[in-house]
Amino acid sequence: MSVLPNHRADPMPPQALPDPPSVGAALWLHAELHLRRTLRLKQLWPGLLLVALVAAAAVGVARASAGEPRALLAFVGSLGVRAIGLIALGFGTRALRADADHGALSAFLLRPRAATALPLGRFVATSCVVAAYGVALVAAVQLAALGFALPIPWGHLPFLLVAIVLAAAGYTALFMLLAAVARPAAALGLAWLVLVDLGLGGLSSRIGLLSPGPTAGVVMGADTDVALFSADALDVWLNAGASVMVTCICVALMTARFRGDAPE
Amino acid sequence: MNDVLQLERCTRRFGARVALLDVTLRLQPGLVGLLGPNGAGKTTFLRLAAGLIRPTSGSVRWKGGLERRHPDLANRIAMSSDGDQLPVEDTPAQFLAMLLRCAGLGLDDAEGRADVVLRRLGLAEKVDAPIATLSRGQRQRVKLAQALALPADLVLLDEPLNALDPVWRLEIAGLMREAADRGACVVMSSHILEEVEAVSERLVLLYRGRVVAAGSQAEIRALLQTRGTAVRLHTSDPNGLARALLERAGVRVLRFEPGALIAQADGLGGIYAALPPAILASGARVTEIETEGDDLVSLFAALGEEMR
Numbered sequence: 001m002s003v004l005p006n007h008r009a010d011p012m013p014p015q016a017l018p019d020p021p022s023v024g025a026a027l028w029l030h031a032e033l034h035l036r037r038t039l040r041l042k043q044l045w046p047g048l049l050l051v052a053l054v055a056a057a058a059v060g061v062a063r064a065s066a067g068e069p070r071a072l073l074a075f076v077g078s079l080g081v082r083a084i085g086l087i088a089l090g091f092g093t094r095a096l097r098a099d100a101d102h103g104a105l106s107a108f109l110l111r112p113r114a115a116t117a118l119p120l121g122r123f124v125a126t127s128c129v130v131a132a133y134g135v136a137l138v139a140a141v142q143l144a145a146l147g148f149a150l151p152i153p154w155g156h157l158p159f160l161l162v163a164i165v166l167a168a169a170g171y172t173a174l175f176m177l178l179a180a181v182a183r184p185a186a187a188l189g190l191a192w193l194v195l196v197d198l199g200l201g202g203l204s205s206r207i208g209l210l211s212p213g214p215t216a217g218v219v220m221g222a223d224t225d226v227a228l229f230s231a232d233a234l235d236v237w238l239n240a241g242a243s244v245m246v247t248c249i250c251v252a253l254m255t256a257r258f259r260g261d262a263p264e
Numbered sequence: 265m266n267d268v269l270q271l272e273r274c275t276r277r278f279g280a281r282v283a284l285l286d287v288t289l290r291l292q293p294g295l296v297g298l299l300g301p302n303g304a305g306k307t308t309f310l311r312l313a314a315g316l317i318r319p320t321s322g323s324v325r326w327k328g329g330l331e332r333r334h335p336d337l338a339n340r341i342a343m344s345s346d347g348d349q350l351p352v353e354d355t356p357a358q359f360l361a362m363l364l365r366c367a368g369l370g371l372d373d374a375e376g377r378a379d380v381v382l383r384r385l386g387l388a389e390k391v392d393a394p395i396a397t398l399s400r401g402q403r404q405r406v407k408l409a410q411a412l413a414l415p416a417d418l419v420l421l422d423e424p425l426n427a428l429d430p431v432w433r434l435e436i437a438g439l440m441r442e443a444a445d446r447g448a449c450v451v452m453s454s455h456i457l458e459e460v461e462a463v464s465e466r467l468v469l470l471y472r473g474r475v476v477a478a479g480s481q482a483e484i485r486a487l488l489q490t491r492g493t494a495v496r497l498h499t500s501d502p503n504g505l506a507r508a509l510l511e512r513a514g515v516r517v518l519r520f521e522p523g524a525l526i527a528q529a530d531g532l533g534g535i536y537a538a539l540p541p542a543i544l545a546s547g548a549r550v551t552e553i554e555t556e557g558d559d560l561v562s563l564f565a566a567l568g569e570e571m572r
Binding site for chain 2: 098109
């Protein structure tokens with residue numbers, strides 16, 4: 001009893017217990033807080049470096065294609081979407097694993113509504129960041145095209161932007177789900193990119209439908225001459241729909257995971 | 265009806281490993297010490313009590329029977345985890361304000377409250393320094409700050425006095441008492457008996473995932489007193505010394521070893537009272553006296569065996 005005698009500390013200043021935020025407000029708050037924590041140069045530079053590398057490669061492709069814009073588009077459709085996958089791998093796994101590895105996730109999850117609002121809010125914030133990288137990547141490639149006096153395919157840009165958003169959301173949801181269920185999420189995500197996207201997805205279009213990469217690649221590579229509501233555009237719609245479905249399933253599973261045991 | 269936390273036959277498994285086994289416990293407002301050796305299941309118990317994990321079987325209820333996600337439990341449970349568990353790139357002010365905003369405070373209120381609480385915990389000069397630059401003791405205080413920042417009804421503190429210097433041990437113990445005085449149930453875990461005894465009114469002893477004893481300090485002390493202490497006596501005449509010991513009331517000879525015997529008496533120090541007259545009466549030469557199982561782990565193990 002002598003180790004800690006009956007000591008009276010200065011009292012903690014009083015504070016009334018606040019009313020919990022609504023689900024919507026909590027979701028917005030978690031998204032905003034995560035966005036603030038993500039937008040730090042220390043975390044942003046690997047992605048920026050990747051964008052710069054892709055842009056440099058685009059310069060090379062533009063030179064080699066000698067005035068053929070389709071070669072540049074094909075390049076964006078293949079390598080660009082892989083770059084988005086890698087960027088999403090970094091941000092998506094970090095969105096949950098950084099706090100889980102530190103053990104700070106528990107502190108957040110004890111707050112009201114956090115079991116739903118935290119994964120959804122962080123998913124929204126991370127998707128926005130990854131999509132912003134995708135847009136930066138396309139912009140860099142188009143600038144490269146301008147530099148080599150290649151005609152910019154304006155009609156194709158909406159496809160590119162839709163594909164970027166789909167790929168960003170899909171990959172982010174997939175990698176956040178991996179981070180919610182497994183500690184080596186980054187390794188598993190990399191294995192997914194190599195095995196499913198590059199390997200099996202390249203061999204079978206049906207397997208490709210399982211992953212955001214190949215589906216977004218199809219949307220990116222859509223022919224600009226095809227009318228969106230024609231029979232020829234079915235493949236584009238099918239792949240876009242598959243990407244949305246994969247995203248929704250991953251987000252639902254991730255949220256369900258948070259409603260069970262807190263990830264460690 | 266005043267129960268803040270109710271565990272009914274809770275078992276928690278992680279794969280094949282059983283972390284908690286058939287734990288039934290009710291905790292009321294006050295200071296509760298959760299005591300057990302490393303690996304006893306203290307952290308699992310606290311995470312279960314916080315609602316961060318669910319029991320594999322059994323049930324956990326809060327505040328008279330509410331389920332974890334009941335709206336009335338919002339902001340009523342706080343926890344400080346064990347280990348160095350903080351986002352190292354944030355500052356204490358950022359981290360705490362973030363958590364307080366998630367609890368429902370507005371931006372200004374959250375920042376103001378974070379500042380007040382961090383100053384109260386002696387971190388006035390470190391509020392804007394990255395957590396990575398803080399010492400272990402300062403990090404521990406940041407963790408405690410987030411648990412004590414709001415007046416929760418159930419405050420779960422995993423090894424809260426680790427890494428703190430003596431002055432801050434007193435301060436934190438004082439803040440824990442203050443929380444208990446306003447009606448909270450404050451549970452602190454530790455593997456150091458004296459530390460828990462000094463702070464807590466009620467003790468819960470965990471060993472290998474089971475509650476081996478629970479009650480007031482006086483009840484636990486009484487329980488310990490009923491356990492006899494065993495000693496190993498290295499002697500030239502084990503048989504003669506055994507005969508002399510067995511003539512004393514309450515003394516048992518448990519077994520013989522080459523050149524030694526193991527004896528036990530009722531009560532915590534009973535054997536030490538019986539030894540001198542028995543040695544004198546037998547004329548045996550005793551070269552060494554070793555206390556058997558005097559450490560806390562042995563005590564828990566013995567209580568665990570008794571439960572079986």
